[in-house]
Amino acid sequence: MSKPNGPQDDDSHQRLSSSAEAEHPLEWDESPNNRKSKSERQAISRREEKTDARKIVTGESKYTADYALHFPDLAEASILRSDIAHGYVTEIDTSDADAMDGVYAVITPDSDEVPDAMYTSAGQSYPEPSPWDLNVLRRKVRYVGDPIAAVAATDTQTANKALRAIDVTYEELDAVLDPEEAMEPDAPQIHDPDQVENIQPGADYERNIEAHTEGEIGDVDTAFEEAATRDDWFVTETEWKTPYQSHCVPEPHTTIAHRDEDNRFHLITSTQVPYHTRRQLAHLFDVPIRDIRVTKPRIGAGFGAKQSMLIEPITVALMLAADRPVKLETTRREQFYAMRFRRSARVQMRSVVTQDGAIKAFDMSAVTNAGAYGPHGLTVTSSIATKPLPLYTHTPNIRFEMKAVHTNLPIGGAIRGYGAPQGHFALEGHMDEVANKLGLDPIVLRSRNLIGNGDLDTASGVTTDGEHVRRIRSCGINDCIERGKAAIGWEDVKQPEEDHLHRACGVALTAQKSGVAGDELGAAHIRMNEDGSFILQTGAVDIGPGADTAMAQIAAEVLGVPPEDVLVQASDTDISPFDYGAYASSTTYVTGSAVKKAAEDARAQLLEFASQMLDEPVENLQARDGAVRSTQTGDSVTIEDIGYESIYGDNVRAQVMGQASHCTDESPPPFGAQFADVTVNEHTGEFEIHQLVFAVDCGVAINPDLVEGQVEGAMHMSYEFAVSAGLSFENDGTPETLGFRDYGMPTTADQPPLESILVETHEPTGPFGAKSVAEIPVNGVPPALSNAIHSAVGVRITDLPITAEKIRAKLDTD
């Protein structure tokens, strides 16, 4: 079961007890129809047109702000945000704003409509692991951007004018902007533990630590002690730093809140988590869940930015205060300082590796800058280790320590990759350093230690001291490496003629998960119309990638109908079955499984009708090509015939309706290999990236076009993370990066060419063999680029962004 090339000489490998083997058997009780050869597939593995493509290209696709015209008495709103990094609001004078023409409501922390309750903005399942440390509007401000007051008015311009008329008096406190300084004993204390509900381990608010934990598999110290006594074991130590990154969501966070005709709260909002938002609003405003409806229209992308409840509570409070519908549309400036971000991180790696390349120990520690509040602090920071380390899960001794630390800077949140990009930069950069030290080819070193199909993975459970174990039932990482090498030209790098230019390729391997193991629920409902079409309702939140299309393809594959005959309704908490939401790379894997089961339920009913109509036993029937056919007689009835029979027939009438829920303890990792081809100028440090290639094993691709879209879009974000500067701040915490131009999001003119390669494996626990793909391609460019540059000119960049200045400075020093 263990990997043939893996370190075999290790007693500690026996830690995988036979009980773990038995609890996670390789065999999976897979339904017979789950594994289809390519020629059998009708609806999946096809480049189906995205269900919303035509309305997008004609401009008819409706996003939240586009619903404004539905509300003739709509007010528009703006938020007044703190312009100091740390302090107390001692006085807010709103009298001028209140008196202004066209102003319907001005709310402050003292307004009756503004809840006092604490909450977390993290859109996580209940109870949220993130601390409840936020108020809707804040008397104590902890970063430049904390909301203090808000205005609803006839239009945005009037609201903004009213905001400028609000007079705020602060008592300013010292601010701390650096996580290391924030942990010093004399640092300003940002949170009062008595005001916060925090179930995360290790919180120490006197040192501004919101979460601190560690886990160990094997015995790391002993491995390092042994290394000190042997000249054939090598210790390597490295340190890696990453900056803030913005999601740059195209559609700024926008919410419309109104009361429906039953006087319930109805929100149309740009969210990835309609159900979590409904529950969290019910908590905040102390109304029953049933009295809130959250409608998700088309969403202008999320990437984790909208796995948060950010502006919904303020919009509801304004709606109550103004007693009319309110639209709150954030500005691009707010997007760059007052929403959520990839948290900056410092990751330290130590390893013990034998002369011939067997990894004996990893000792990893991470400190992340949580910013002013704590959403996703523990879970993201833990993922720095738990997502990449399974690549080398055979490592017998692994330790990981993490701290998430508050500063008076913008708030870290969920963002595509969820800690994995920071972790992969450290791990995969470190692996190249080890290879250099040992004189091994970087791919040979990796392959020597690599996870493989059938393995038990304990590394993903390092924070549980190895308690959490999972079985790997699909793994195409070797094929990813081989196909990626061929595409990038790994074996045949031609050097430029100029002596000062050096060309090289770099590689980084990557892994992710498919949903949160044991903490997901997807549900689906599908019913047949009399014309043989189907209406599919799921809580799956399509935020752009095409989840609705993939769900239709899965249902269509089961039912033997064309995907366009399956109409998918957008997530709406009044209409859709429950879903945890679009995060953690869960939608295809978790909700897709619910859809498949619901469609199978419907198919069983369909076959019953067909059995009566054809006078054939169900066992002889097959649903395919829009009809049900007897494999014995060859007789068939169309799905449409069955539809009419089910609704208007002379015998039993019953609408064909399937439904199912799906939850699972499984979270199979997709795997990938990122390659970068770069030429570096040794005089100037300037570099040109010729191509970025990512080969991914995401199981069976339900829709290859959509998968390629995920890979290329995520690789773009990964490239940006490698070379862009993130956010910058003045010494007092005032943000300097306030727009796309300041930020430097890559355009068509500077995005290097991207190539995506799909390596098909079959994941038996996933719908038709699918795993996730949305996040994994965002992990690899920083280490692959750092490795390529090292290979080209021998200097190592360990802190992002990778810049010509840094390369030149190191070339000069060396």
Next chain:
Amino acid sequence: MWYSTNLAPRAQIGYSTGTYMVIVGHCHTMPMEIEMTLNGTERTFEAERSDSLLDVLRRNGYTGAKRGCDTGICGFCTVTVDGEPERSCIKPVATIDGTAVETIEGIGTQDDLHPIQAAFVDNAALQCGFCIPGMIMQSRSLLANNPDPTEAEIREGLAGNLCRCTGYEKIIDAVQDAAERMSGEQTVVTDGGDLTHETAGCSSQDWSRGECDE
């Protein structure tokens, strides 16, 4: 291209470097009437002096143009004014009086797509779609000026229109495909239907045809 400095490439990447008008203040008192030829039809709209063209379009139901930054940088609000692509969010509506404005709503319909729209659909060159109306309007101007652009010219021509979802790869493919469709060398099937798929050697329309991926 070469990165001579840190990419936070404020000045060096594709953002155009013109100055942008910042609209400040708001005057309730003086609504005015703006006349324009909108997608071929004479229209008159009421507007405030401080309104941008985008404000007026969206307020009157033309919501295809999106508000992404309000500073003329992201390109999501791109329309054409007298044939030239403009960032409608920074175009004072007062300057529009008497002009001809085209928006995404005037380009094609779902049953009768413009070749550029069809190319975006068939190349899967869209995800969340928020940038796409602006991207298509910019592409249309690009192809009007240069019917047979190289990839480099497409990259240069679209550098003022951001997209966060696609990495631009499929968008560039779509514009190249659109150029071919519009070149007149082949019959254009404006609904993005079968012919274009046969051209691409792959059908996404007819699910029951043979495999196209393997």
